[in-house]
Amino acid sequence: MENRRPLIAGNWKMFKTCSEAVETTRRLLTLLEKNVDTDVMIAPPFTALAAVANIAKGSLISVGAQNLFWEKEGAYTGEISAPMIASAGCKYVIIGHSERRRYFGDTDQTVNRKIAAAIQNDLIPIFCVGESEKERESKETFSVLDKQVKKGLENFSSNDLKTLVIAYEPVWAIGTGKTATRIQAQEAHAFLRSKLVKCFGNKLAKSIRILYGGSVKPNNISELMAMPDVDGALVGGASLDAETFRKIIDFQT
């Protein structure tokens, strides 16, 4: 993993009311006292961001949003901007998750604008990419990843992307219990890193953390983390329970 600091991130999706999110965060804080080697992030729903960020302040847990809209402010009913997310106490923002691409119309182009807004507001983007089952079966995995990275990161300089995190989330592995094998994950991560080398040079490519996401559980995290290009995980279902998530954070390679 070279010198990349592992990041274990929990995407809570549309789960937990504000008080439930606060309760889970408090529980996690008590469980994580001794953890110092891994960065930890949780992404609750928008309604709980400020409350969770408030109790996590100064702790090992960073907070992230699950999406943003690229305009700073304006008549965009229902949307949340990057400055709003930053002012709620967030450090990260997940962008281009496959559920957003599938249900809410996110495209490579809108993802590109969202990443730009995150960077301009000093939020660390967690940029999600990944192929569908059909695309994998028809051997299009690498071409899909190639296009998502090319378009999603179009017009950025390597300086813009200093903090970027990429999450490889094969759509067929999300919420299905079907994890990519460590070989499949490593293959995709190595491909993504080689693409980053080509576009932005070796130095940046070697520093960007690439997380794996898709049915990560306490019993498969260690083998995934043992792979050289897997720098962390973006965890859905198994991040909702503090004890289970702690077991993932405490992975041993």
Ligand code: 13P
């Ligand atoms: P699961 O861990 O529930 O498969 O979800 C993965 C995911 O989509 C994280 O963003």
